[in-house]
Amino acid sequence: MMARPSLPLHQIQAFDAAARHLSFTRAARELNVLGPAVGRQVAQLEADLGVSLFLRTKPRLTLTDEGAQLARAVAAGFEALHQGLAELRDRSGQAALVVNAAIGFTSYYLLPRMGAFQSRHPEIALQIVTRDQNPDYDPATCDLLVTFGTAGLEGMVSRRVIPERLVAVCTPAVLGGRGPLGRAELAAERLLHLSAESHFDDWQRYFEGSGVTPPSPPRHDRFHSFMVHNRAVQNGMGIGLSWRPFMDDQLESGALVLAATHECRTTRGYYCNVTPRGAGKPGAETFMTWLCEADRAPSPAADRSPRHP
Known part of the structure; x- marks a missing residue:
């Protein structure tokens, strides 16, 4: 079998973080590296590909057309990788809790706080499914379901996460x-x-x-x-x-x-609902309690020294 060409994973990871934050500094903070390191990794990736991925504009970066194309491909690749890892965990008896949420809530609220949850509960594995990208995904196959409305879902244990x-x-x-x-x-x-x-x-x-x-x-x-x-x-x-x-x-x-x-x-807001499948899993109640209280704790931004009023 022909060897598969190696991928510049560190460069791709740096690009992915920079593309999501539109900032090398904030990407470096997420990856726990020095700010210039992300810029160098992205520059090396651009040199390897022969295209510019960002316009170095201020106060934030701007993705070029090629950068936007690569960002979509990388996001899809990471999603497939996470899915594959979750499936393997399921097979090995380390079944993950499946959380179904809209991509906006996932991207802007859930993911920035996930590090805090994983640090507090390393024993609980999570699989996040964004239904925007999976319109045919059956909520009955998840353990927790985050919905938007004036109340949680009827017949399920629900708590409000944040008001609108x-x-x-x-x-x-x-x-x-x-x-x-x-x-x-x-x-x-x-x-x-x-x-x-x-x-x-x-x-x-x-x-x-x-x-x-x-x-x-x-x-x-x-x-x-x-x-x-x-x-x-x-x-x-x-x-x-x-x-x-x-x-x-x-x-x-x-x-x-x-x-x-x-x-x-x-009167509307986001609600976390424990589905019938998740009702018997202690980790589901733990996750819902954490999610509904996460915004009361200092946010990720609050842990950093203030940069703007």
Whole structure:
């Protein structure tokens, strides 16, 4: 059998972290290495591939088209690797708890806190399944299910993880040096909308009680995917709505700013549900308790010295 060419795994890992954070410094912090090390690894990967993966812009990096293509491939590869490892653990009797959640919640809330859980409970193995990428995934085959709404799922033990706190965010360049906008001023800006059923009227919720009606968005300002919507915000296409504490890290870094000081709190939120399959597993209750209390503890950002007000 022909030998498979070796992969520059350290370089790929550094690129993956930098692509997710759009920052060499924050990627280095995640990987527990010095900041310049990530930049060097990415530069070596670019030299090997013969393409530029990032534009070294400030205050954050910008993925080139080639970088975005590689980021998608690396994310898919890591997901397949995690899936394969989880399957092997299952076969060896070390069955992992399967947690089903939306990719936005997973990326912006769950994963940044997973290190704290794994440090506290190394005996509990977890497999995270993002249903956005698995539309046919059967929730009955998972142990815990994170949902969004006004309550948990009927017939399951449920606890609220975080309440809904909507904030308007954008890049500093979109405001162009202006201070936070009032809601009347905000309505005149380019507003980016989520068209998913549970979020298509989020801007109406945000403006409720202000006497201001947001305009209907043109088709090119509507996004069905939360991740694509956030990428549009990060690329400076306009002002979008997101959730605290999802965006806290980017607000603290200065990559994004609050377009307005108003924060909309609703009766909705994210809930963790223990499915019938997970009901008999002590690790499921442990994970749910931790997840619902994780935001009360210092966040990953709070453990670092402050860099921005």
